[in-house]
Amino acid sequence: MSPSALDELIDALRCLPGVGPKSAQRMAYHLLQRDQRGAGRLARAMGQALEVLRHCERCNNFAETDVCVRCADPQRDATQLCVVEMPADLAMMEQTHAYRGLYYVLMGRLSPLDGIGPRELRLDKLIARAGDGLVREVILATNFTNEGEATAHTIAELLGARGLQVSRLSRGVPVGGELEHTDTGTIAQALVERRTL
Amino acid sequence: MSPSALDELIDALRCLPGVGPKSAQRMAYHLLQRDQRGAGRLARAMGQALEVLRHCERCNNFAETDVCVRCADPQRDATQLCVVEMPADLAMMEQTHAYRGLYYVLMGRLSPLDGIGPRELRLDKLIARAGDGLVREVILATNFTNEGEATAHTIAELLGARGLQVSRLSRGVPVGGELEHTDTGTIAQALVERRTL
Numbered sequence: 146m147s148p149s150a151l152d153e154l155i156d157a158l159r160c161l162p163g164v165g166p167k168s169a170q171r172m173a174y175h176l177l178q179r180d181q182r183g184a185g186r187l188a189r190a191m192g193q194a195l196e197v198l199r200h201c202e203r204c205n206n207f208a209e210t211d212v213c214v215r216c217a218d219p220q221r222d223a224t225q226l227c228v229v230e231m232p233a234d235l236a237m238m239e240q241t242h243a244y245r246g247l248y249y250v251l252m253g254r255l256s257p258l259d260g261i262g263p264r265e266l267r268l269d270k271l272i273a274r275a276g277d278g279l280v281r282e283v284i285l286a287t288n289f290t291n292e293g294e295a296t297a298h299t300i301a302e303l304l305g306a307r308g309l310q311v312s313r314l315s316r317g318v319p320v321g322g323e324l325e326h327t328d329t330g331t332i333a334q335a336l337v338e339r340r341t342l
Numbered sequence: 343m344s345p346s347a348l349d350e351l352i353d354a355l356r357c358l359p360g361v362g363p364k365s366a367q368r369m370a371y372h373l374l375q376r377d378q379r380g381a382g383r384l385a386r387a388m389g390q391a392l393e394v395l396r397h398c399e400r401c402n403n404f405a406e407t408d409v410c411v412r413c414a415d416p417q418r419d420a421t422q423l424c425v426v427e428m429p430a431d432l433a434m435m436e437q438t439h440a441y442r443g444l445y446y447v448l449m450g451r452l453s454p455l456d457g458i459g460p461r462e463l464r465l466d467k468l469i470a471r472a473g474d475g476l477v478r479e480v481i482l483a484t485n486f487t488n489e490g491e492a493t494a495h496t497i498a499e500l501l502g503a504r505g506l507q508v509s510r511l512s513r514g515v516p517v518g519g520e521l522e523h524t525d526t527g528t529i530a531q532a533l534v535e536r537r538t539l
Contacts, residue, residue, distance in 0.1 A: 150394045151404050153390065154390075154391040156387075160384055172358050174428060174430075174449075176358070176388070178449050184357065185392055187351075188389045190354035190355075191351060191382075192385045193350065194348060195381055
């Protein structure tokens with residue numbers, strides 16, 4: 146007995162990650178009842194994004210041009226290539242202002258349980274990119290989770306076999322971190338990877 | 343440095359209730375990377391819903407016609423009008439199969455803190471609807487929350503002043519509920535509202 150356009154909207158909202166039937170219903174009511182302007186803007190933004198966004202041919206990040214602004218910037222150091230999982234990770238790296246090289250965005254991580262292996266992650270694209278003759282060092286900045294570590298390990302093996310220098314962000318106690326409030330796994334790792342001064 | 347169509351999509355997603363900057367980003371990446379079909383469907387469903395959905399002239403629920411299917415059904419008892427807060431509440435009432443009258447959906451509740459008073463809730467529409475000459479009893483089925491109770495109280499005063507019979511769903515121990523596991527407030531209320539047998 147409920148209007149089909151409403152049912153279709155509620156059902157379509159469930160494609161959003163983390164949105165079940167109850168939230169989808171709440172979202173639909175909210176949009177139609179309290180924020181029709183926002184809903185219209187969202188519908189347009191989604192259509193526009195689907196139309197214009199593609200992946201940068203060089204870094205694989207979202208872009209509106211074949212090669213993104215960052216990859217086309219001659220000021221960046223083309224001998225360093227930093228590999229991250231997601232665009233948000235790239236943004237964090239940039240916010241450090243400590244890196245002037247280029248990036249490669251995996252758009253995911255190896256996750257055998259979800260059926261995402263080297264092929265699904267298109268690691269062949271990364272290998273081709275890293276082998277452009279300019280890149281001297283590949284810096285792996287995937288997350289320090291099990292999946293991120295496994296991804297880094299696999300990439301290191303693939304690129305190392307091709308004679309490229311591969312490095313990984315260091316693990317250890319966070320800057321400003323007090324040992325008393327740091328988990329023991331991190332402290333143990335910081336001990337194993339201790340630096341000679 | 344990130345594409346503007348992506349930024350616009352992330353920003354537009356924030357009109358969804360309960361979605362902050364981080365979830366909006368996660369949703370945008372998910373849609374663009376893993377579910378472009380779902381995103382396309384959502385954009386279309388939203389556009390379609392905004393275009394065809396309106397409020398039923400009689401019950402105020404979402405509808406695709408001026409008067410919704412339920413209100414136009416001659417099988418329903420036009421002498422009873424049940425007032426609920428949201429379409430989801432109407433659906434629950436229908437699932438009881440215990441009610442054959444008509445409905446009025448407030449599409450909200452009185453909430454002074456959010457600036458929603460009798461005027462914003464368009465209680466004048468409800469008063470006009472209840473005064474159609476056919477309605478004999480108005481059954482208030484707003485939630486048993488503070489806001490729902492206040493809404494019921496206000497509506498009861500407005501309609502009572504116009505000589506209409508107004509009733510309210512009873513409060514008490516849930517069916518199947520054991521006293522040992524029922525909160526004391528509910529038990530106290532069930533005692534005050536005890537029925538003579």
